[in-house]
Amino acid sequence: MHDTKVKLSDVVERHTLTVLVDNEAGVLARVVGLFSGRGYNIESLTVAEVDPMARTSRITIVTSGTPQVIEQIEAQLGRLVVTHNVTNWTAAEAGIEREMALVKVAGTGEKRVEALRMADAFRARPVDTTHTSFVFEITGNPAKIDSFIELMRPLGLVDISRTGVAAISRGPEAM
Amino acid sequence: MDKDDTLQGAALTAEAAPESMIQAMTGAEMVIRALKDQGVTHIFGYPGGAVLPIYDALFKAEGLVHVLVRHEQGAVHAAEGYARSTGKPGVVLVTSGPGATNAVTGLTDALMDSIPLVVLTGQVPTHLIGTDAFQECDTVGITRPCTKHNWLARDVNELSRILHEAFQIATTGRPGPVVVDIPKDVQFQTGAYHGPELVRHRTYRPRLDPDLGSVVRAVEMMAKAQRPIFYTGGGIINSGPEASKLLRELVDLTGFPVTSTLMGLGAFPASRPEWLGMLGMHGTFEANNAMHDCDVMICLGARFDDRVTGRISAFSPGSTKIHVDIDASQINKTVRVDLPIVGDATRTLREMIRFWKAGRHQADKAALADWWKQIGQWRTRNSLAYRPSGTVIKPQYAIDRLYELTKDREVYVTTEVGQHQMWAAQRFKFEEPNRWMTSGGLGTMGYGLPAAVGVQMAHPDALVIDIGGEASVQMTMQEMSTAMQYDLPIKIFILNNEYMGMVRQWQELLHGGRYSHSYSEALPDFVKLAEAFGCVGLRADKPQELDDKIREMIDVKKPVLFDCRVDPAENCFPMIPSGAAHNEMILAEIDDGPAISEAGKMLV
């Protein structure tokens, strides 16, 4: 009798969710409070107004949990009075995810040359240069940024600032 | 996951509205006007600096009864009692800071039990917000997790929209409490008032109509069921009395057995043969076993609470589960179901009946007869039985007598939290919805007395009884004074076992009988206490005097505090210990062996 059921799985999956919300006071606190109150993870969270006329903001959340927890997170987000809609990109598999990072690397000599060479390969752009340091700007999916950071670590990595993920659907349709 | 657009009648846009629908007035006047436009007749409140302009507007208002409570928690519980017994939203007005924080327990209680409340809080003037001003607290921050939604109304021209949205959100979809926090300067300012017909929320569209394809599948599953059961909950009550009627009709058609959660008692008449009693931790043997062994479970407006399911992995392992709920987030939350249906209970039941009839479905009569035979065997276990006594009042006996002596009246029952609550739920038989008000989700001691105040306010001629415990009633006792002030003849029937009985029971069963701080020491003399309030105090010590004393309680046209001295050692059975399965109930030993009640008594 159980074959119609969604598979119960203990496997923790990483999902990117976007939530279109009314941009009213306290809306971010509602979303963050929902996650902390119910014990859900937030790996990254970005929020910005996307339509000043309609006063809507898009929140992109990278979270992790079992499929059952992810389903609950979507339902709980959908239940917030301020929510227009919730999209799960990992399930939809039609989304583009991008993140930007600023990465500061300090060093001289061979390491400095190597850092610049790597940055070039990753299409990371130096946005600040001194004789002893670079700040690189890099955009891509989070995994690409992770690998770039790992490569920079032995080359004099000093600081990282990441924006968190923004996501949008492919093709002509709106989300 | 777009929200369904099922609300009827789009509102006019403000620009297109005729001038007459928009009027200039102060924020405080808007509050009064909005309440009246929403059909509010009663407010439960307590004044303070940050709501004085609203109290001033109230002073001049006609047609609004304000009930002055003695503590803001009492105001919220009273509003809950009012709401649950009428189906209308309860309205509360309290001041900033301590007024708002005192309301938090009631808000959480209402959120857990899905009770529609509109709670208005005063706030310090906008220019002082964030400065740690006198009686400032972050009310919207504090109440965000314990409301369905909340607002800080910073602009007087937004206030009427917010107030009307507040009523819409509190009362539609899955009902719940909302808070509107209104700074004092906004109450003084003048702005444009919009009537309710001009307001339509931008995003909020609760889904009410079920997916018909799913209803058809549900009905087919029901027709094929061998061992079906209806597992019903507070959603049936919240959906309105029509849902209870339709449930009866569906049971007429199918002949299936019915059990209910604590919240759903009264939706199905306890006198009918299909009624199995309450399920869950203190549910009947037959209800829990039927849940465990059923092959098709039809859950209507219940949410698989842990007090209902016991150990999830052992919960009704062989059944196909249909879950009807108005709140999509309840589906697959703790228990995976086979057929989810998101929709309002009334509408879904109506469609179920329609398709059952249209499909000329018949229940599987032979299978059902076997199922009822099995249930009959479980019933013979007589799981609510207790060992009677001729010398001490058994709490079960007290509830039975209270029921017998009041059942022919229009009676509303509220409760506190503890053993007395469970005995009341097990033994008091409800035939109608909206007659039973208890704190289910939060389990708030102190709920019942103020809730009774709210119920009696709404039903002045009814018999309103709070079945309480001696510990619980002391939490909100001061509302006796409110009952006196408004001539509310509520009956506080205390099963006084001199213990926080439910705590004592767990300590006896699970903590080696170490009764750590569960004895109710230094109890007040409840009779004298009643008299101090100007109420009537009654006491019964012996089973023989109980009936007369109960009759006296009923006849007195005043609030009564009834100190019913019961066996302090009695335990509430059946009981599914936390983490156990439905078929692992502990039952009372009443025939032989050392009964737990006797063993417990020696330890008192």
Ligand SMILES: Cc1ncc(C[n+]2csc(CCOP(=O)(O)OP(=O)(O)O)c2C)c(N)n1
């Ligand atoms: C506000 C609050 N505090 C604590 C508890 C935990 N608790 C549950 S039942 C109970 C004892 C209640 O005692 P009483 O009112 O005498 O009822 P009895 O169980 O004896 O019938 C306690 C302390 C609670 N439910 N609510």
Ligand SMILES: [Mg+2]
């Ligand atoms: Mg007690």
